[in-house]
Amino acid sequence: MAARVGLDDLFGDFVRTWSNVLFAVSLFVVWGILTLLGVIIDQNRDSSIYFATYAAPVARLILRLGLDNVYHSAAYIGIIGLILSSLAVCTLRRVIPARLPPLRPVKIDRLPLHSRIDTPLDPATTRSRVENFFRRRGWQIRKRELGGTEWTFADRHDWARRGVLIAHLGFVIIATGTTIYWALGFSGETAILSGQTVSIPRTSTKLTLLDFAYRIEPIATKGGIVYQPIDYVSHVTVTGRDGRARRATIRVNHPINVDGTLYYQAAYGFGVRFGVLHYGKPVRDLSEQTLKEGDVLTLPQTTREVQYSQFAGTIDRQTGMPSADPRPNDPGVILNIFDDGQPVGTTLARFGHAVDLGGGFAIVPQRYTMYSGLQYRHDPGIPLVGIGALVLLAGLCISFYLLPARVHVRIDLQGAGSSVAMAATTVKGYDIFESQFAELATALPRALKAG
Amino acid sequence: MMPLDQVLMAIALSTYIVGAIVLIMYFFSRAEWQRNLGVPLVIAGCVAQFAQLATRYELTHIWPLLNLYGSLSLFSAMSVLIFIIFAFRYRLWFAGGFVVAIASVFLAYGLTWNEGTLPAVPSLQSYWAKIHVPIVVSSYAAFLVAAVISALYLLKHYFNRSLVARTTTAALAAAGAADVSMSGMQFESASAVRIRRDTPAIEVAATEGNVVARWLSTLPSLAQLDVLIYRVVAVGLPLLTIGIITGAWWAKEAWGAYWQWDPKETAALALWIFYAIYMHLHTRNAWRGVRSAWLGVWGLPLMLFVYLGVNIVIGNGSMHSYKL
Ligand code: HEM
Numbered sequence: 001m002a003a004r005v006g007l008d009d010l011f012g013d014f015v016r017t018w019s020n021v022l023f024a025v026s027l028f029v030v031w032g033i034l035t036l037l038g039v040i041i042d043q044n045r046d047s048s049i050y051f052a053t054y055a056a057p058v059a060r061l062i063l064r065l066g067l068d069n070v071y072h073s074a075a076y077i078g079i080i081g082l083i084l085s086s087l088a089v090c091t092l093r094r095v096i097p098a099r100l101p102p103l104r105p106v107k108i109d110r111l112p113l114h115s116r117i118d119t120p121l122d123p124a125t126t127r128s129r130v131e132n133f134f135r136r137r138g139w140q141i142r143k144r145e146l147g148g149t150e151w152t153f154a155d156r157h158d159w160a161r162r163g164v165l166i167a168h169l170g171f172v173i174i175a176t177g178t179t180i181y182w183a184l185g186f187s188g189e190t191a192i193l194s195g196q197t198v199s200i201p202r203t204s205t206k207l208t209l210l211d212f213a214y215r216i217e218p219i220a221t222k223g224g225i226v227y228q229p230i231d232y233v234s235h236v237t238v239t240g241r242d243g244r245a246r247r248a249t250i251r252v253n254h255p256i257n258v259d260g261t262l263y264y265q266a267a268y269g270f271g272v273r274f275g276v277l278h279y280g281k282p283v284r285d286l287s288e289q290t291l292k293e294g295d296v297l298t299l300p301q302t303t304r305e306v307q308y309s310q311f312a313g314t315i316d317r318q319t320g321m322p323s324a325d326p327r328p329n330d331p332g333v334i335l336n337i338f339d340d341g342q343p344v345g346t347t348l349a350r351f352g353h354a355v356d357l358g359g360g361f362a363i364v365p366q367r368y369t370m371y372s373g374l375q376y377r378h379d380p381g382i383p384l385v386g387i388g389a390l391v392l393l394a395g396l397c398i399s400f401y402l403l404p405a406r407v408h409v410r411i412d413l414q415g416a417g418s419s420v421a422m423a424a425t426t427v428k429g430y431d432i433f434e435s436q437f438a439e440l441a442t443a444l445p446r447a448l449k450a451g
Numbered sequence: 452m453m454p455l456d457q458v459l460m461a462i463a464l465s466t467y468i469v470g471a472i473v474l475i476m477y478f479f480s481r482a483e484w485q486r487n488l489g490v491p492l493v494i495a496g497c498v499a500q501f502a503q504l505a506t507r508y509e510l511t512h513i514w515p516l517l518n519l520y521g522s523l524s525l526f527s528a529m530s531v532l533i534f535i536i537f538a539f540r541y542r543l544w545f546a547g548g549f550v551v552a553i554a555s556v557f558l559a560y561g562l563t564w565n566e567g568t569l570p571a572v573p574s575l576q577s578y579w580a581k582i583h584v585p586i587v588v589s590s591y592a593a594f595l596v597a598a599v600i601s602a603l604y605l606l607k608h609y610f611n612r613s614l615v616a617r618t619t620t621a622a623l624a625a626a627g628a629a630d631v632s633m634s635g636m637q638f639e640s641a642s643a644v645r646i647r648r649d650t651p652a653i654e655v656a657a658t659e660g661n662v663v664a665r666w667l668s669t670l671p672s673l674a675q676l677d678v679l680i681y682r683v684v685a686v687g688l689p690l691l692t693i694g695i696i697t698g699a700w701w702a703k704e705a706w707g708a709y710w711q712w713d714p715k716e717t718a719a720l721a722l723w724i725f726y727a728i729y730m731h732l733h734t735r736n737a738w739r740g741v742r743s744a745w746l747g748v749w750g751l752p753l754m755l756f757v758y759l760g761v762n763i764v765i766g767n768g769s770m771h772s773y774k775l
Contacts, residue, residue, distance in 0.1 A: 032724040252573035400685035431674040
């Protein structure tokens with residue numbers, strides 16, 4: 001029995017804590033701080049970057065606490081989980097039961113917002129005029145005989161008490177939508193060379209890039225010439241689940257939808273075919289590949305590697321260095337050379353010109369082909385996230401702009417006439433209703449007179 | 452000859468500066484003529500600014516929203532506009548000088564980012580830019596207005612507190628201030644809203660000729676200032692929510708995912724969390740007033756970090772640094 005009572009107490013304490021606004025706020029604070037840390041600390045970088053940016057102990061702390069990937073850390077997901085559980089407990093225990101409070105007599109003079117009006121009318125006429133006054137303004141009227149006195153209660157925006165519930169529900173719907181993506185969605189990237197066909201994993205879609213086109217324009221600004229990208233377009237053929245090939249255009253901001261998966265224009269680059277020579281003879285295996293930026297070639301029987309680091313669209317004739325113009329006018333490639341994993345040099349190679357790599361090897365950039373970087377994403381949670389966002393917004397607006405309020409009115413016989421005493425309460429304290437109450441208190445005597 | 456948009460910008464900035472000075476004078480002296488001069492000046496400046504934004508669009512056919520020059524200009528225009536709306540609704544002109552002065556500083560700072568007109572990069576060529584950017588910027592503007600009112604709240608509160616120690620109960624009673632502290636509001640006279648005296652020491656000092664107290668006693672009561680801050684945040688937070696939703700929608704069209712944990716969008720989320728905290732605390736009696744006014748003030752540096760700090764300091768990794 002004692003154990004049972006103890007458990008009940010424990011459960012009671014848990015529910016009280018979990019549904020407390022201050023507990024919710026503490027969780028929000030942690031959530032906010034983690035979110036800001038992710039803004040300040042560069043995310044998903046190589047560990048060396050953190051050591052280069054911060055003092056070693058700070059860098060170690062960042063890596064150990066997982067602050068280099070905050071948003072997918074256990075702490076971050078955990079705090080959102082805690083917020084959802086606290087939200088659920090609070091909603092079930094406090095928000096849903098918070099119905100219209102019972103009709104009770106109040107000590108009118110004790111409430112901060114109160115007012116008294118004397119009128120020569122008899123109590124019955126006064127009561128009906130007071131009721132009409134409030135009804136005309138959209139208040140709901142109820143009457144009760146309590147302790148021998150007749151009370152009139154005027155309520156306004158009662159249904160707006162549900163605003164908090166709606167806002168909280170919106171948040172839960174958004175969380176559900178994002179969870180659906182984790183459970184059922186997928187996304188990825190693919191780079192397709194002009195003329196190439198790729199199969200998209202987890203779908204039955206095949207994409208062929210017919211050609212990639214871009215528009216970059218030199219524009220004179222105060223700071224000099226800026227090469228401004230204007231348009232990126234992939235012309236493709238897609239084959240979906242139905243097996244029929246069709247043509248499509250993918251542009252930035254204009255994705256295509258194939259069987260519920262969206263394909264986006266994300267990036268572009270130049271694939272380069274290199275000739276690799278060993279004592280002047282082509283090394284066939286290596287020379288038949290087209291490399292994309294970042295790809296690496298390992299030279300056979302050596303510890304040497306060459307990385308195609310970057311495409312340089314235009315090499316400045318005077319300086320021999322890459323210029324700011326990214327368009328391929330007089331192009332070259334930047335190569336990084338490694339020995340035993342250690343960088344040994346970087347060089348700029350023009351097309352058709354061989355670069356000596358040592359050990360009898362040389363490399364020649366031969367021709368380039370453009371490739372298009374596409375992103376794809378299948379997210380069945382999106383409709384739910386959208387609905388959740390709208391519900392959340394509706395909840396915010398209801399909670400903030402519609403104030404549930406109650407005016408308690410008592411009418412007493414006084415001399416030959418009556419006296420009207422009224423006081424107001426709201427769900428957000430008294431100050432917020434001050435000017436509206438003053439307006440009611442000003443208008444009511446006029447309404448009583450006018451009838 | 453100066454192009455029309457620059458002429459309008461010069462008119463806006465100069466009327467703001469003069470308007471701000473006149474309204475700050477009004478804050479201190481409460482001379483009607485200063486308000487009657489300052490308000491039209493500020494409205495004229497705001498109109499000139501929106502005309503400037505429209506003219507710039509007409510001249511270049513590029514929405515002036517996509518760089519700091521355009522966005523700061525819109526930010527200051529929206530700050531002043533939102534302020535004007537609130538001022539008409541809640542008689543807030545006393546704070547106008549401060550809001551307009553801050554808006555002018557941002558406008559002037561924005562001018563230093565004018566690099567000429569660049570067409571938008573592909574990811575920004577979307578009608579969402581025209582919806583998302585103004586909404587987010589308006590929410591920042593609302594938070595700026597809330598911060599200014601919060602600062603006035605704190606000024607009045609702490610000044611009152613510093614006077615309380617020096618003011619005797621007898622003096623309070625003599626000035627008729629003691630009994631109107633926080634005890635109750637009775638509307639027997641049922642006149643229009645009156646200034647509630649919840650800073651009795653300031654009332655006393657004002658009657659004794661203390662200049663600062665005289666300025667502060669003409670502000671709305673602390674309770675009313677608290678409600679005003681709440682009302683302004685209650686405009687800013689839904690705007691920020693709509694801003695984040697439209698941004699997510701746009702991201703879904705442009706980059707494939709509605710949420711990428713990009714520094715800018717995450718920073719906006721942090722700001723949203725901050726004002727959600729404000730709203731939750733404001734449901735508690737103990738947190739209304741001084742504590743929530745402090746939150747209102749702290750919102751300003753956070754908002755500026757989210758708005759400017761992320762672009763200027765952290766911009767590199769962000770999709771909002773406007774590269775494909
Ligand atoms: C940790 C979870 C949360 C808990 C325990 C919680 C609890 C509460 C409580 C107790 C109230 C006050 C109800 C009242 O007395 O009138 C409230 C108000 C509110 N909550 Fe939450 N909440 C949580 C999360 C959220 C979230 C994530 C949102 C955003 C969608 C949100 C939006 C609101 C709104 C808009 C109000 C009304 C505020 C006002 O009217 O000024 N809450 N919440």
